[in-house]
Amino acid sequence: MRRWPRSRSWWRRRGGSIRPPTAQLFLLILAGLAVLGLADGCVWASSQPGPTHAGPQTGEGTGTRAVIITIPSVSWRQLREADLPHLHGLMERGAVGLMPTAAPSDADPGRSWAALAEHDVILLDLSAPGRAGERQPPVSPRELSSHQVRGLRAADEIIGDVLPDLSRYRTLVLVVSPESPEFAGPKDRVLGPIIRYEARGTGAIGLLTSASTRWPGLLTAADLAPTVLSWFGEGVSAKPDEKPDEMSGRAAEVVAVPDGLARLDELDRMLTDRYRLRFAAVTWYLAYGGVLLAAALAFSLWWRPGLKRLGAPAVAAALGPIGLLFAPVVGLDRAALHLVIAGAIAGALALVSTRARRPGAGLAAAILLGSALIVLDVVLGSPLMRRSTMGFGVMFGSRFYGIGNEYMGFLGAMAVIGLGSLVHAAPRARGLAAVLGAGVVLAIGAPWWGANWGGAFAAAAGLVAWWLLGAGKSWPKSLAVGAAVLAVSALIPLALDMLRPAAARSHIGASGAALLAGDVGALADTIQRKVALNWGLLVAYRLEFLLGILLAAAVMWALLRRGGPARRELERQPGVGAGIVGAVVLAVVAMMVNDSGVVAAAAALGVAVSATIFVASRSAEVRA
Numbered sequence: 001m002r003r004w005p006r007s008r009s010w011w012r013r014r015g016g017s018i019r020p021p022t023a024q025l026f027l028l029i030l031a032g033l034a035v036l037g038l039a040d041g042c043v044w045a046s047s048q049p050g051p052t053h054a055g056p057q058t059g060e061g062t063g064t065r066a067v068i069i070t071i072p073s074v075s076w077r078q079l080r081e082a083d084l085p086h087l088h089g090l091m092e093r094g095a096v097g098l099m100p101t102a103a104p105s106d107a108d109p110g111r112s113w114a115a116l117a118e119h120d121v122i123l124l125d126l127s128a129p130g131r132a133g134e135r136q137p138p139v140s141p142r143e144l145s146s147h148q149v150r151g152l153r154a155a156d157e158i159i160g161d162v163l164p165d166l167s168r169y170r171t172l173v174l175v176v177s178p179e180s181p182e183f184a185g186p187k188d189r190v191l192g193p194i195i196r197y198e199a200r201g202t203g204a205i206g207l208l209t210s211a212s213t214r215w216p217g218l219l220t221a222a223d224l225a226p227t228v229l230s231w232f233g234e235g236v237s238a239k240p241d242e243k244p245d246e247m248s249g250r251a252a253e254v255v256a257v258p259d260g261l262a263r264l265d266e267l268d269r270m271l272t273d274r275y276r277l278r279f280a281a282v283t284w285y286l287a288y289g290g291v292l293l294a295a296a297l298a299f300s301l302w303w304r305p306g307l308k309r310l311g312a313p314a315v316a317a318a319l320g321p322i323g324l325l326f327a328p329v330v331g332l333d334r335a336a337l338h339l340v341i342a343g344a345i346a347g348a349l350a351l352v353s354t355r356a357r358r359p360g361a362g363l364a365a366a367i368l369l370g371s372a373l374i375v376l377d378v379v380l381g382s383p384l385m386r387r388s389t390m391g392f393g394v395m396f397g398s399r400f401y402g403i404g405n406e407y408m409g410f411l412g413a414m415a416v417i418g419l420g421s422l423v424h425a426a427p428r429a430r431g432l433a434a435v436l437g438a439g440v441v442l443a444i445g446a447p448w449w450g451a452n453w454g455g456a457f458a459a460a461a462g463l464v465a466w467w468l469l470g471a472g473k474s475w476p477k478s479l480a481v482g483a484a485v486l487a488v489s490a491l492i493p494l495a496l497d498m499l500r501p502a503a504a505r506s507h508i509g510a511s512g513a514a515l516l517a518g519d520v521g522a523l524a525d526t527i528q529r530k531v532a533l534n535w536g537l538l539v540a541y542r543l544e545f546l547l548g549i550l551l552a553a554a555v556m557w558a559l560l561r562r563g564g565p566a567r568r569e570l571e572r573q574p575g576v577g578a579g580i581v582g583a584v585v586l587a588v589v590a591m592m593v594n595d596s597g598v599v600a601a602a603a604a605l606g607v608a609v610s611a612t613i614f615v616a617s618r619s620a621e622v623r624a
Helices: 023-047 076-081 085-093 146-166 221-231 260-302 304-318 320-330 335-354 359-379 405-425 427-445 453-468 475-499 507-516 520-540 542-560 565-572 574-593 597-623
Strands: 066-070 095-099 121-125 172-176 192-198 206-209 253-255
Touching (some): 066 146, 066 221, 085 146, 085 172, 095 260, 146 172, 172 221, 206 260, 260 304, 260 320, 260 335, 260 542, 260 597, 304 320, 304 335, 304 359, 304 597, 320 335, 320 359, 320 405, 335 359, 359 427, 359 597, 405 427, 405 453, 405 574, 427 453, 427 475, 453 475, 453 574, 542 565, 542 597, 565 574, 565 597, 574 597
Parallel strands (some): 066 121, 066 172, 095 206
Antiparallel strands (some): 095 192, 172 192
């Protein structure tokens, strides 16, 4: 393989620093894309259909306005397979959906039942009759315990007896399973059912959805109270700024689709299979990364010629999420086939990049192609990410649309390092790099695309760090421009979301509206939640994180120490080195500003270490 060409003299500035894209151009491009994005978002919001269900109307009939029936902790599949004729008839005549439910020991303050106390609501709690002393050991996902059977039969009988009488009134009936079933292990976590029915036949038949999920067939537990309040005419979905602080959900809507029950069966099967495969995918991916790190450490310390064999494996590790993004196209039924397909996709892209005539250009092309595929998926509504085993945390109700922190970390680090490699391989592509960088930040943070405010800010921080490394001696001006880039990147997603109609806003705009209303407590609660979630992840996976950080730090020290194989090559390729530093900065910022920032940071650091190993392998190959 040919030597990676040395940098030309006109590529360097004073002091040998790189010449990055101008930050002023980045700001102009970001502002222009924001204007275009705002127009696109307004068109999107105006084209969204309103709720298709009919609210209460005046006319004959008085009495109960809403009935909420809580059934035992059962899954959608259990409910479908049980012998419950009245409940099944209600499902066929109403709207249905899946809902991530709290574990039996978890609190769920998002339900906001207290907000319904002043309304004419009847709550029939059939979730656990005779629970005291009758709880049985964990059961399989398709098996019902005695208390579940008893509760379901009681609910079925009540619906059969009461529903004919309710047909004389305009009544909303909600059937929901408020807790997750107890199973033997975490791999069996499932989604609970929710049924919405309007007496007198005024409601639409189809799949439930809301602005909280943007996914037909899915609701969150926090959507229940807003749905009931919307039925009573308070229009929570239309006035989110005026709803109680504790209510974070949105009113449910109905999407009329043919064969809704069959489509929900398919959705439930896909989500449960994806969640089950997530454990296998993460385990094997971490195992592969551990072997790669151990080999890189051993080769760099005792047998440097062996590093030349790690170029393609290192790029494959960085592109592993791309393989997992496309692997579900062939199915999610078998873990082995899923992982083989994902590895084959990542490996093929890695081999093409490492066999390029100019390895620097090959690295840039490979990881920029990966970044482009993730961005394209996000812009199109994340159809691939919804099925990916590293996609959204639907089972826990953490994210249903946009881009999750896993792929955000990979995308941000791949974009920063890829742009550094691109500008080094093609110095005249500085303007193109500014366009691509601004596009990545906007795709991550735009409320109708990625809807990940923390991710947009972290990606901008990584790009700014890369740019500052080439600032030369004009540090005051460079720092001022970098601060302006960060400010614009932080404010644009918030401003774009708040300029949209209230009913179409994401959690970003809702938080901004709360702050403008003087609700400082909402910000404090958000910060507390982020810290608690990150700390919980660190505690739960403390051994894995500790081993990973120690091994990655040892590898980076061995490769970048004085005389190390990667340091010598990065001194000749400052653009790539600046991109790696930018990816590390992105990881640190993501750790501080994202909910599951630990996951985003791990993903970004993994890409940075993989790129460093690739550079070291090129150096070893040239010497060989």
